[in-house]
Amino acid sequence: MNSASSRLGAFLAVGLACLASPALAQSGETKPGEIKIGMITTLSGPGSGLGNDVRDAFALAVKDLGGSLGGLKATVIEADDQQKPDVAKQLADRMVERDKVDVVTGIIWSNLALALMPSLERAEVFFLSPNAGPSQLAGKQCNPFFFGVAYQNDGQHEAMGQHMQAQGIKRAYLMAPNYPAGKDALTGVKRFFKGEVVGEVYTTVGQLDYAAELAQLRAAAPDGVYIFYPGGMGINFVKQFEQAGLKGKVPLFGPGFSFSEDSLPAIGDAALGVMNTAQWSSDLDNPQNRKFVQGFEAAYNRLPSVYAAQAYDVALLLDSAIRKTGGSLTDKNALRAALQSADFKSIRGDFKFNANHFPIQDYYLREVVKDDKGRLTNVIRSTVFEDHADPYAAECKM
Amino acid sequence: MTLLLLIEQGLNGLQLGVMLFLMAAGLTLVFGIMDMINLAHGSFYMVGAYLTATFAPVFDSFALAVLAALPLAALVGMAVEVVALRTLYRREHLDQVLATFGLILFFNELVRIVWGPQPIFLQPPSWLAGTVEIIPGVPYPAFRLAIIAVGLAVAVFLYLLITRTRTGMLIRAGASNREMLGALGVDVKRLYTLVFGLGAALAALAGAMAGPVLAVQVGMGESVLILTFVVIVIGGLGSVRGALVGALLVGMVDTLARALLPTVLRTMMPPSQADGMGASLASMTIYILMAAVLAWKPRGLFPAHA
Numbered sequence: 111m112n113s114a115s116s117r118l119g120a121f122l123a124v125g126l127a128c129l130a131s132p133a134l135a136q137s138g139e140t141k142p143g144e145i146k147i148g149m150i151t152t153l154s155g156p157g158s159g160l161g162n163d164v165r166d167a168f169a170l171a172v173k174d175l176g177g178s179l180g181g182l183k184a185t186v187i188e189a190d191d192q193q194k195p196d197v198a199k200q201l202a203d204r205m206v207e208r209d210k211v212d213v214v215t216g217i218i219w220s221n222l223a224l225a226l227m228p229s230l231e232r233a234e235v236f237f238l239s240p241n242a243g244p245s246q247l248a249g250k251q252c253n254p255f256f257f258g259v260a261y262q263n264d265g266q267h268e269a270m271g272q273h274m275q276a277q278g279i280k281r282a283y284l285m286a287p288n289y290p291a292g293k294d295a296l297t298g299v300k301r302f303f304k305g306e307v308v309g310e311v312y313t314t315v316g317q318l319d320y321a322a323e324l325a326q327l328r329a330a331a332p333d334g335v336y337i338f339y340p341g342g343m344g345i346n347f348v349k350q351f352e353q354a355g356l357k358g359k360v361p362l363f364g365p366g367f368s369f370s371e372d373s374l375p376a377i378g379d380a381a382l383g384v385m386n387t388a389q390w391s392s393d394l395d396n397p398q399n400r401k402f403v404q405g406f407e408a409a410y411n412r413l414p415s416v417y418a419a420q421a422y423d424v425a426l427l428l429d430s431a432i433r434k435t436g437g438s439l440t441d442k443n444a445l446r447a448a449l450q451s452a453d454f455k456s457i458r459g460d461f462k463f464n465a466n467h468f469p470i471q472d473y474y475l476r477e478v479v480k481d482d483k484g485r486l487t488n489v490i491r492s493t494v495f496e497d498h499a500d501p502y503a504a505e506c507k508m
Numbered sequence: 509m510t511l512l513l514l515i516e517q518g519l520n521g522l523q524l525g526v527m528l529f530l531m532a533a534g535l536t537l538v539f540g541i542m543d544m545i546n547l548a549h550g551s552f553y554m555v556g557a558y559l560t561a562t563f564a565p566v567f568d569s570f571a572l573a574v575l576a577a578l579p580l581a582a583l584v585g586m587a588v589e590v591v592a593l594r595t596l597y598r599r600e601h602l603d604q605v606l607a608t609f610g611l612i613l614f615f616n617e618l619v620r621i622v623w624g625p626q627p628i629f630l631q632p633p634s635w636l637a638g639t640v641e642i643i644p645g646v647p648y649p650a651f652r653l654a655i656i657a658v659g660l661a662v663a664v665f666l667y668l669l670i671t672r673t674r675t676g677m678l679i680r681a682g683a684s685n686r687e688m689l690g691a692l693g694v695d696v697k698r699l700y701t702l703v704f705g706l707g708a709a710l711a712a713l714a715g716a717m718a719g720p721v722l723a724v725q726v727g728m729g730e731s732v733l734i735l736t737f738v739v740i741v742i743g744g745l746g747s748v749r750g751a752l753v754g755a756l757l758v759g760m761v762d763t764l765a766r767a768l769l770p771t772v773l774r775t776m777m778p779p780s781q782a783d784g785m786g787a788s789l790a791s792m793t794i795y796i797l798m799a800a801v802l803a804w805k806p807r808g809l810f811p812a813h814a
Contacts, residue, residue, distance in 0.1 A: 154617065156727040158625035288787045310780065311770070312787035316731050318722050319527075321520035321652065322766040329513050345627055345723035353632070353649040353721065355639040376627035376723055412626075 145182040145432065145439060148205035148235075150198055150226070151216030153190035156342055159372045160218045160417050161190075164240050166410055167402075167418035168215065171425030174405060179425065180432020182439075187211060193218075195225035202226040206233040212439045213238060215424050218417070220244035220263060220291060223256075231255045234442050236449065238428060240421040245294060248468050249502035257449055258468045259427055260420040261389055262500035263291065266365035267298030267338065269387035269473035269494040274303045274334055274363060281308045283332035283360075285323065287343060288312035295338035295365070301501070308332050313343075320347050324354045334361040337368065344368040345376045352380035361385070366488070369478055372415040374486035381478045381486060389471050390419045390458045391490045398426070399457040413487055423456050430454035460497070466506035470499045516646050517767045518760070523652045525759025526659025530714035531732060532739040532751035533666055534707030540746025541682040541703050544593065545601050547608040549711050549736070550729025551615035556581045556712025557719040557728065558623055561630035570633035574716045578709045585708020589701050597700075612730065620726050627725035655717050662710065666748055679703060683746055738794055742801045744808030753809055758794050765793040 149168060152161035165188060172184050187209055191198040198217065205211045206229065214230055215238045217223045223242035230237045236255050243258040243265075274282060282305055286292030292312060300307065309330050311323055327335060339347045344364070351357060357380065366388025374381055392403045392414060402422050406414040414422075427449065434448035435441065452463050464470050473495040476488040535549045556577055563573035592611065596604050631637070632651040639647035670676035678699055681689045690696045715729075722728065739758050743750025770786030777785070801809060 153625075154620065156725055158620060158726065159627065162625045288784070288791070293784075310783045312784055313766075314787070314791040318718075318731060319520075319524055321523065322517055322763045325513060325516045325520060326767055326771075329510070342627065342723035342725050342728070345725070346721070349723075350649075350721055353637070353639075353651060355647045355649070372626055373723075376629045376725070378629045378631055 143182055143437070145179055145184050145213070146209060146211045147179075147184060147186045147428075148202070148209065148211035148214040149186050149188045149216040150191050150201045150205070150214060151188075152193045152218050153188070155193055157193045157218060160241070160341075160415075161216070163372055163415045163418040164216055164218065164421040167406060167414060167421040168240070168425050170402075170405055170409055171422045171429075173409075174401070175425070175429055179429045180435075181437050182432060188216075191217070191222055193222070195222050198222040199225045199229060202229045206230065206235055211235065213428060215240055215421070217242050223247070227253055227256060236442075236445065238424045238449075240424045241417055243468060245500075245502050248466050248500050249505035252466045252506035252508050254446060254508055256467055257427075257463070259424045260469075261471070262468045262502065263294060264298035264301070264500060265389065265471075265473060265498060266367065266387045267295045268302050269475075269498070270336060270363050270365060270385075271299035271302030273385070273387060273475055273494050274299070274336065275305065277334070279303070279334040279361075280305050281332045282306070283309040283311070283327055283330055283335040284337075285309075285311045285313065285327075285335065285347075286338040287315045287317070289315050292338060296336075299336055303336075305333075315343075317343060318346055320350050321354075324350060324356065327360070328354070328356060332360060334363055336363045338365060339368055341373065345373055348377045348380050348384070366390075366416050366476060369476075369488065370415040370417065371413040371487055372417065374478065377486075379486075382480070384478045385491070386476050386478070386488070387473055387494055388416050388476055388488070389469070389473050390416055391474055391476050391488050392419075393489050394457070394459060394474075396455070396457065396459050398455045399459075402457045413481075413485060419457055423454075423458065423461075426454045426456065427452060464499050464503045465508065466500075466503040467508075468500055468503065470497050472496050473498055512643060512646050513767075515643055516648065517763055519648060519652075519656075520767075521760035521763035522756065523656050523759070524763055525756035526656050527714060527718060527755075528732075528735055528739050528759055529659055529752050529755035530662060530710055530717070531736040532743065532755050533662070533748055534710035535736055536740045536743065536746055536748060536751045537679070537703055538707045539740070540748075541679060541686075542597055542700055544597060545604045545608065546593070546707075547605060547733065548588065548611035548615065549707070550733035551612055552581055552585055552708040552711035552729075553715035553718070553732060554615065554619060554726070554729040555584055556715030557630065557722075557724045558619055558628070558715075559712070560716040560719055561628050561724050562623075564630060570631075570636075570720070574713070577716055578712055581712030582705040582709040585711075586701050586705040588708075589704040593704070594697070594700075615729075616726050625726065627723045630719035630724050632720035651720055655721075658713070658717055662713070663752055670748060675702070735794070738798050740808075742798050742808055744805075744811040747808070747810040750808055750810035757797065761797050762790075762794050765790040769793075 151164050152158055178184050189201045213236050218241045220242040239258045241260045243262045247256050248262045284296045286295050362384050364386045366386045369386040430453050431448035435444045450463050462470050474490045475492045475494050477491050479489050481487050538544055538546050559577035560573045563576045564570050567573050596607055636651040636654050640650045641647055739754040743754025769790045770783055773782035773786045
């Protein structure tokens with residue numbers, strides 16, 4: 111008994127350190143007229159909803175392009191990173207050395223992107239990020255083999271800071287998980303919101319219950335509250351916010367990925383009417399976006415999230431770049447220049463790359479509404495930023 | 509901080525504690541009687557939440573959905589015991605940890621295959637959806653009051669079960685001397701399966717009650733499992749009374765630390781520093797509590813085996 115209690119910790123540590131086996135993939139050289147894409151994304155565990163959207167949307171784009179990218183027959187090799195940096199790095203090494211992939215994409219999480227970048231740079235394999243856009247890779251550590259196709263991580267937060275400022279919010283309450291991206295998020299809001307911050311609360315990562323923080327929030331009586339809670343944390347918070355009777359009394363603001371179509375069904379009506387900011391929305395009126403939204407829903411029987419949209423754009427970008435190089439993947443400088451020119455019709459509309467390989471793009475204010483089938487989704491209410499660039503680009507020497 | 513706010517935070521602490529108790533009671537029973545470390549306890553919590561969320565729209569009633577989910581979860585628990593865990597009782601704890609960790613992966617993937625990777629939705633019954641002013645001027649979510657009521661009812665039920673019934677007598681006897689219980693002709697195997705099923709049902713009840721408040725998603729069991737282990741280590745492995753005291757202690761300390769520490773620190777240092785430091789300290793407090801309890805009483809507050 112006694113030894114059991116003192117050894118429990120050790121057992122737990124062993125148990126949690128034990129990993130699942132990585133998935134198998136095919137091997138061999140790329141034949142002429144073919145391109146191999148390494149799709150390393152999160153396909154198991156709590157983050158798998160995001161990874162599934164990225165994988166499915168990329169597959170849809172390849173199908174829409176006739177099974178090829180830039181005229182080359184496309185083979186996508188999938189692997190599950192389990193949301194773990196060490197696993198992501200191992201997978202990247204294996205895909206580069208054994209499968210000889212030409213391009214890697216799929217990564218959702220910034221810490222994973224940072225972990226596999228050195229391997230890919232050494233092997234001179236381009237990484238087209240469908241989501242992760244850490245400030246490091248946008249600034250001093252910007253990398254000739256990295257392209258952030260989605261956004262720099264601060265973008266949505268900056269846009270909402272700008273909106274809250276424009277709304278005349280005087281006293282704001284800011285909340286985020288206590289980790290680097292949480293602090294970056296609130297810094298991003300404060301870069302554009304100039305009113306008084308009456309509370310800046312950092313909660314434990316993965317926190318389940320927000321009753322204590324909600325009671326403090328009610329007592330502080332702010333004009334508006336900004337939350338950065340990705341994934342399950344956001345679902346927990348928004349449900350509890352409504353149950354505490356705060357909805358309708360204190361306006362709730364957040365970045366688009368906290369109110370994206372992947373988590374809205376789980377939040378339910380508690381999310382209705384919440385304002386959020388993103389660089390894409392399913393109601394953006396351009397032909398390529400309409401095709402994507404309809405195609406995604408028809409193929410997968412669910413509404414596309416912002417992650418799906420980003421992954422679709424990755425495929426369109428790659429397709430355009432290979433066309434530009436005339437199907438050549440070996441001349442890295444030519445391929446880089448072709449990617450940088452971003453000569454494709456993004457489903458976001460206007461899109462171009464800054465010198466640091468991050469987008470210069472518009473950000474929209476979106477509201478959570480119900481569509482004609484009663485499903486929760488977002489519609490655009492206004493444009494917050496036009497041609498917005500991230501603040502780190504100046505530090506990038508490339 | 510006003511007195512009213514303090515009382516509200518006390519209620520929040522009680523509610524978190526009661527929720528943890530539902531989880532910890534089953535885990536500690538299994539440990540006390542079978543000497544078995546079951547990491548997969550969180551999986552039954554997840555299964556309970558998913559089953560309730562599936563049944564709720566079918567029956568159009570949250571209460572009926574919970575009533576349907578509990579026996580099913582108990583059956584799942586008993587099946588796991590019979591198929592996988594029965595052979596592990598005589599093995600080392602390390603083997604049990606590895607095997608039940610494997611079960612976590614199995615259940616997570618199974619749930620993903622059945623229900624898909626996206627989190628699913630479960631809402632409180634409409635008559636518990638609003639807020640109640642039990643303290644004037646402080647609207648409190650009605651569903652959280654229901655969680656407190658259910659948790660306290662389960663505590664009373666377990667107390668009666670363990671002290672007043674024949675099954676309870678066998679459970680106590682099994683906890684103090686398994687060999688003798690078997691020698692007296694009791695079907696120990698059946699008792700184990702039964703207790704395991706009870707533990708699984710309690711975890712499923714916790715999951716069902718958590719579902720309307722939290723995200724119902726793959727892996728939801730692991731985050732609560734860590735807190736549950738803290739609770740039973742503080743309370744004393746194997747003791748249901750210890751689980752209750754430990755759960756309430758952890759719930760209170762965690763909630764009050766999160767509520768008070770940033771405020772207190774703000775009186776001593778600039779706000780930005782106080783917020784960051786308060787958050788870090790608050791997330792540490794329950795582990796500091798656990799270390800302090802173990803330094804004082806190395807077997808927890810109420811060790812089951814004297």
